[in-house]
Amino acid sequence: MSRLPHVADGPYAPPVPAHELTVTSADGARLHVEVHGPENAPAVVLSHGWCCSTAFWAAQVRELAADHRVVAYDQRGHGRSPANPAYGTEPLADDLEAVLKATLAPGEQAVLAGHSMGGMTMMAAATRPAVREHAAAVLLCSTGSARLVPSATVLPLGEGRVRTWLTRRVLGSRAPLGPVTPLARRILKYATMGPGSAPDMVEACARIVHACPRRVRHGWSHVLDLLDLDHGVRELRMPVEVVVGTADRLTPPVHARALATALPDCVGLTELPGLGHMTPVEAPELVTGKIRTLAADHIPGARRKRAVPADGHAAVPADGRAAEHADGHTAGRADGRAAGHTAVQTAVQTEESA
Numbered sequence: 001m002s003r004l005p006h007v008a009d010g011p012y013a014p015p016v017p018a019h020e021l022t023v024t025s026a027d028g029a030r031l032h033v034e035v036h037g038p039e040n041a042p043a044v045v046l047s048h049g050w051c052c053s054t055a056f057w058a059a060q061v062r063e064l065a066a067d068h069r070v071v072a073y074d075q076r077g078h079g080r081s082p083a084n085p086a087y088g089t090e091p092l093a094d095d096l097e098a099v100l101k102a103t104l105a106p107g108e109q110a111v112l113a114g115h116s117m118g119g120m121t122m123m124a125a126a127t128r129p130a131v132r133e134h135a136a137a138v139l140l141c142s143t144g145s146a147r148l149v150p151s152a153t154v155l156p157l158g159e160g161r162v163r164t165w166l167t168r169r170v171l172g173s174r175a176p177l178g179p180v181t182p183l184a185r186r187i188l189k190y191a192t193m194g195p196g197s198a199p200d201m202v203e204a205c206a207r208i209v210h211a212c213p214r215r216v217r218h219g220w221s222h223v224l225d226l227l228d229l230d231h232g233v234r235e236l237r238m239p240v241e242v243v244v245g246t247a248d249r250l251t252p253p254v255h256a257r258a259l260a261t262a263l264p265d266c267v268g269l270t271e272l273p274g275l276g277h278m279t280p281v282e283a284p285e286l287v288t289g290k291i292r293t294l295a296a297d298h299i300p301g302a303r304r305k306r307a308v309p310a311d312g313h314a315a316v317p318a319d320g321r322a323a324e325h326a327d328g329h330t331a332g333r334a335d336g337r338a339a340g341h342t343a344v345q346t347a348v349q350t351e352e353s354a
Helices: 054-064 089-103 117-124 129-134 161-171 182-192 199-210 214-225 230-235 253-262 284-298
Strands: 019-024 030-036 043-047 069-073 110-115 135-141 240-245 266-272 334-338 341-344
Touching: 019 089, 030 054, 030 089, 043 054, 043 089, 043 117, 054 069, 054 110, 054 199, 054 284, 069 089, 089 117, 089 129, 110 117, 110 129, 110 284, 117 135, 117 214, 117 230, 129 135, 135 284, 161 214, 182 199, 230 253, 240 253, 240 284, 253 266, 266 284
Parallel strands: 043 069, 043 110, 110 135, 135 240, 240 266
Antiparallel strands: 019 030, 030 069, 334 341
16 A cells, blocks of 8 residues: 555645755754745744644645745754654753744744644743744634643543553554555544544545654654643733644544633633544635734735746735634633633534534
8 A cells, every 4th residue: 555645636735845954953953944935925824733744734725825935944853854752841851943034034033833743842832932923813723731642532541540541552552554444444434533533634644644654643642641831821822723623533622622711811712522633634615714803913015925927817815814613613802801811712613514
């Protein structure tokens, strides 16, 4: 069976970047970085999750690059970034800071979007000068700040020591994932995606995840097991929006709700019924739309900037305020404070996902 690192065609095939570069982190780790879209457009920086790569953001990159400058990078050891023996939240923060410094002009504002470990990267880097300088707003997709293993529901057991012990061994396994077979697709879909996920979504995710070297997968599993970034959540002082699927077995909605409560400026919490952990792939239009709206609302001048293609037709406005998504998903707004916490109204779609 083929083990291509990503699908070669369709909506989840990675677009060709405008240019690529290698960024060196504080400890010498080399990071593969891709830049898409017009040079003078509002900036977006994408940070992927555990066992993924820049290919994970293919749908967002394809749509946003029409009128945004999109920066996507491979976390150390993932994708085209070479493996590095340093695992931990500080290296993740170092890497994000290095990417921001290398790709954004001094004082330039951007929307930072992180999925899973990519969102944890932003929590880890919350106090870093480059994040404080460049982050106009943040989107956190399917992520959490602590107690990931005890809360995971990958194994159909009641919460407790036995489930935690077994989950730790499953997620931290050194076993090779092997080729992308029909059985491998079913396992990955069950563990990471909603039951209604389309075959092309499952195929795209399976190829990306199976391409991650097992030593890298194992090394980062220990970091996630011991994760404690609650302090970083409280330091994300820019506007932050949170998205989660209600069928997420790796970072269940309890994490998103905790983030929304702890964030100093949570501007929305969206729970997507029936969707799993891979929200940027499972709900590409919604995630892309939220990035657009954050850019329009929080990057100075973003509403006025839009790329004009060679055919003379204007691209989608940079404010991203199209009609509400056909699937009916809406976001709650953080509209008050109570006892030092953000009071978040969570709008949850009541119908089943298609």
